[in-house]
Amino acid sequence: MTDVHDPHSSGTDLVPAEPIADPGLPEHQWRPTDVDDAAEKRAERQVAGFFALSAICTVLFLVAYFVLDIGDNWTTFAGFGASTMALGTTLGLALLFIGVGIIHWARKLMADKEIVEMRHPARSSDEDREGTLKALSDGLAESGIGRRPLIRNSMIGSVALLGLPAVVLLRDLGPLPGDKLESTIWARGGEQITVDGAQVTVPKMRISRDAIGTPILASDLEIGDLVNAQPEVLFNPERYYVEPEEVEGINLQVHKSKTSLILLRMEPGDIKPGRAADGSSRENWTVNGIVAYSKICTHVGCPISLNERTTHHLLCPCHQSTFDLADSGRVVFGPAGRPLPQLPLEVDDEGYLVAQSDFDEPVGPSYWERDYYDRW
Amino acid sequence: MRLLNRSAGRLSRHRRGPIAGLVVLLLGLLLTGGLYAAFSPAQADTAAEQEELVKEGRELFLVGCAFCHGQNGEGVLTQGGSQYGPALTDVGAAAVDFQVGTGRMPMAQPGAQAPRKEVVYNERETAALAAYVATLGTGPAIPDEELYSTEGMEEDELNELVSRGGQIFLANCTACHNFEGSGGAMPRGGYAPKIRGVDAKHIYEAMLTGPQSMDTFSDGNIPPEDKKAVIAYLEMLDEQPGYAGFSFGGLGPVSEGIIAWLVGLGVPVAFAVWIAAHTTRSSKKKDEAQA
Structure with a gap:
């Protein structure tokens, strides 16, 4: 050992070398x-x-x-x-x-004896350190990087450029949404179209029970009911002059990812109507205390239907964003950046719930190009 | 036999007699009256019984429920104006049968959640409470067994019902109650309870009445036949073997991860510690032993 401390060399002779005699190892x-x-x-x-x-x-x-x-x-x-x-x-x-x-x-059965292994200093020996530094400086000198700026600069440039693919690949995180989220198939109801040369008005889009597929009479629902709903066109495309293939397979999933709806009937007095995109009141967006909101969370787009009947708070299970469905879908907790889009409701002549129009803003998560308007 | 024939012969001789019509009429009236007497008093009995039941329920209600729900089920507010016990005027018999029949009511203490616990009232008392609360206003009645029982169904019919029920369950129930009905967390300390192994009647009543914070799924929302489908699906889940072994509550990666970290790694670590801490040593010396 090179750094064993010798107490006698420092002149502190008053301190005994070992106050207690080393008892050694116990007998094996x-x-x-x-x-x-x-x-x-x-x-x-x-x-x-x-x-x-x-x-x-x-x-x-x-x-x-x-x-x-x-x-x-x-x-x-x-x-x-x-x-x-x-x-x-x-x-x-x-x-x-x-x-x-x-x-x-x-x-x-294997060997059983105590072994004493002394600790070594962590520092490398001086020779090793000098040798390493010398090898490094020799290498630099031999490469001639100091003498050849052309090679040095072109190398730095090419390596720096390698950062660009990493940035460009970020674009593949997903296609840009464009205007795809701005309209849904809810807009099909009430459209003017031409069928076989004749002008036809598509009937207003009825609201159907998800999975069951039947349209909902406004009088069917009781206060406290929550319905997971979809537009009727997904179950009955002919009524809306839509080709069946348009609402099958992957098309169906794409539609559902935008049209899924939470329908809630609450005490009409509980509802605090906000403002629509054009500044008008949302007073006539509800029918007898029945409100409808997009089921797609505005944070990252999870479907939400964890509703508390007593508070009408809708909780997203992914990141705990909570929306107040009595107050234009206001965010009351969590990371969601904007309220849930609301679907304006009315009743058709047969008493079924229908959408007045499409959502008046894009559904799902926020994105850069999207406009925002204040509802309160 | 001869006697019978003789009397029948004697009777038939009078069949065109002047009083035959009158006799037949009298016989008919007697028969109708007799039948009425046989069945109608039973109804009269149930009405009286029902009245008795309501009275009994009222007494039980005053002792066990009125403190929170008010003496006439009108509800009680706290001094701060929030709900202490909700009004029971329009909850119906089904809600009482669910809440009391699963032990949720009476609550042990006020709180965010009314947990399922040991049932306090016996069947007769539950029926009495339900009958009394039903008289306070409107609300769903206790469902008939045929509405929720899947017994005696053809296998094909049942399979169809189960697959339909699965669709409805996934659309409406899984958000809170988990994809296999194991329950889940809700805001402010609440939770959606596990709904596996629950009586079909209670599941039906829960959908109908929306207990505590749950939304209601009235017959206008999910029709009775589809409610039965959901129940059939849940019953199928209960019968299904755990193909992959223990499900750990079916709560997904969280519970499985906890088991893997605590048990899967903890037990080997504890085993290793145990090995290292236990060594037998002998007091004998090697030379002595060899000598």
Whole structure:
């Protein structure tokens, strides 16, 4: 050791070198397996036993793999899928027994003596440090980077340019929304179209129960009801002069991602109407206490329907944004940046709930080009 | 037999007699009256019984419910003006049967959540409370068994119902109650309870009445047949074996992750600590033993 501290060299002779004599290491105590041949033999058999158990588990794994059915006709055991249970248990135990065997071997039979290992200083030796620095400066000198500015500058330029692909690739995080979120198929109701050369007015878009598909009579709902709803065109395209393929497969999913609706009937007195995009009041956007809001959270677009009937607060399960559905969808908590878009409602001549028009703002998460208007 | 024939013969001789019509008429009236007597008093009995039940319910209500819900179920406000116990004037018998039948009411203490607990009132008392509260106003009645029972259905019919119920469940229920009905967290300390293994009747009543913070799914919202479909789906979930082993509440990666970290890693660590802490040492010396 180069840095052993010698107390006598500093002149502090008054301090004794070691106040308490070094007791040294305690005498080594042997394990039973070291001193007893029978115990040693027994430990040897135990280790082999663990390895044998592991082998048995492996065989059981193979048997379970081929014997237990999965797929259409699962073998079950005590209410569980027998195959998954058996494969997991046997493979787990096979690995565990190998580990236990090795540990048992090491602790009972492998060498058992105390070893003292002194600490080394963390600092490298002076020769090593000098050698490293010299190798570095030699390398720099040999590369001639100081003498050849053309090579140096062109290299720096090319490496710097490599940052650009990383920036450009960010564009692939998603297609730009464009105006896709600004209109939904709710707008189809009430449109003027030409069918076979004749001018036709598409009927107002009825609101249908999601999954069930039937349109909703305004009189059907009681105070406190919450309906997860969709436009009727998704279930009955012919009524709205829409081709069936337009609302099938991926098209259906695209539509649903924008049209999904939360319909709520509350005490009419609870509703505080806000303002629409054109500044007019939203007073006539509701029918008898029935309000309708987009189901798509304005934060990152999760579908939300965790509503508390007593407070009409709608909670998004993804990031806990909370919207007040009695107050134009105001954000009362969480990261959402703007209120939920509201769908103006009315009743058609047969008493069914219909949308007056499309949403008056884009649904879903905020994006750069999107306008914002204040409702209060 | 001969006697019967004789009397029948004697009777038939009079069938065109002047009083035959009168006798038949009298017989008919007797029969109608008899039938009426056999069935109608039963109704009269139930009406009286119902009255008795309501009276009994009123007494139970005054003792067990009136403190929070008011002496006539009109509701009680706190001094701050917030709701202490809501009005029960329009909740109907179904709400009482659900709340009392699952032990949610009477609550042990006021709070954000009325947890399911041991049922306090017996069946008769629950029925009495329900009958009394039903007289306070409108509201859904306790549903008939045929509305929610899937017993005795053909397998094909049941499968169709289950798949329809699954769609409706995914659209309407999973947001709060989790995709396999395990429940989930709600704002301000509330939670949507686990709805697995709950009586079909109570699930039906919960949809109908919207207990606590839950929205209602009235018959105009989800028609009775579709409510039954949801129940059929939940029953199917209960019967399904856990193909992948323990579901850990079916709460997704959070509960599975906790088990993996605490049990999956914790047990091996504890095992390793246990190994390191246990070594048998002998007091014998090696030389002695060999000697």
